[in-house]
Amino acid sequence: MTTKYLIGAFRDSQHENAAIDELRQAGFKGNEVEVVDHSKDWEAKESVEQALRSRGVPEADAKFFEKEFRSGHNLVTVRANGRDAEAQTILRRHDALFGPTATTAQATAPNAKVPNATAPNAAARMPAEGANKMTLKEEELVAGKERVQAGEVVIKKNVKTEQKTVNVPVTKEEVSIERRPVAGEPPATEPIQEGQEIHVPVTEERATVGKRNVVKEEIEVGKKPMTETKTVSGTVRKEEAKVERKGDADVAKTNPRSDRR
Numbered sequence: 001m002t003t004k005y006l007i008g009a010f011r012d013s014q015h016e017n018a019a020i021d022e023l024r025q026a027g028f029k030g031n032e033v034e035v036v037d038h039s040k041d042w043e044a045k046e047s048v049e050q051a052l053r054s055r056g057v058p059e060a061d062a063k064f065f066e067k068e069f070r071s072g073h074n075l076v077t078v079r080a081n082g083r084d085a086e087a088q089t090i091l092r093r094h095d096a097l098f099g100p101t102a103t104t105a106q107a108t109a110p111n112a113k114v115p116n117a118t119a120p121n122a123a124a125r126m127p128a129e130g131a132n133k134m135t136l137k138e139e140e141l142v143a144g145k146e147r148v149q150a151g152e153v154v155i156k157k158n159v160k161t162e163q164k165t166v167n168v169p170v171t172k173e174e175v176s177i178e179r180r181p182v183a184g185e186p187p188a189t190e191p192i193q194e195g196q197e198i199h200v201p202v203t204e205e206r207a208t209v210g211k212r213n214v215v216k217e218e219i220e221v222g223k224k225p226m227t228e229t230k231t232v233s234g235t236v237r238k239e240e241a242k243v244e245r246k247g248d249a250d251v252a253k254t255n256p257r258s259d260r261r
């Protein structure tokens with residue numbers, strides 16, 4: 001019996017690791033899950049398509065995975081051993097990319113039933129006796145904060161020249177002359193003559209201007225936090241399930257959601 005494989009390409013290491021962890025938890029053994037690591041298996045990139053085709057992968061899918069590998073993306077291969085739908089559901093849940101011919105199981109055991117797919121990467125469908133789950137994901141806005149410089153305040157001193165006037169009281173001397181008549185004095189013995197002078201020095205205070213530096217005020221600069229509410233917006237995507245009926249198939253709806261945002 002030829003062993004067939006499921007292959008998924010991952011463009012995100014976080015989704016890749018999450019898918020591998022879930023496969024391990026689901027019971028897939030170590031030798032049943034392999035990773036073709038682009039960073040470690042770079043020298044083997046020329047033979048990826050050939051290696052996959054030797055494992056029974058259709059040519060179109062092998063070429064698709066060769067291109068993904070050349071683009072720097074890792075491949076995860078699963079030897080499902082009859083648990084094809086389960087393995088593929090796990091890979092899809094973590095955003096694995098499948099080849100253009102992918103159906104319920106990309107590669108399956110010889111006697112397993114594989115429904116037809118109407119488009120590349122069509123959603124898996126289980127047989128009537130089984131139960132299939134499809135997870136619907138949507139993006140949510142996650143608000144974060146980062147500190148950036150919004151601006152700066154520069155404080156500097158400029159010298160301004162202005163005219164000031166100050167009143168200064170000053171004192172000066174004046175000569176006071178008084179004449180008094182003299183009576184009862186004895187006769188003068190000196191002869192009358194000209195040219196006698198009396199010198200009286202006269203002083204005054206003169207206003208002078210000087211300058212000195214004095215502190216008039218001081219400026220203290222500090223910062224304080226102010227909290228305000230900002231509104232941010234962004235575009236998000238979400239997945240919605242679309243049910244298509246073919247033939248006389250009946251669909252029973254359970255837990256309808258009429259108010260889905």
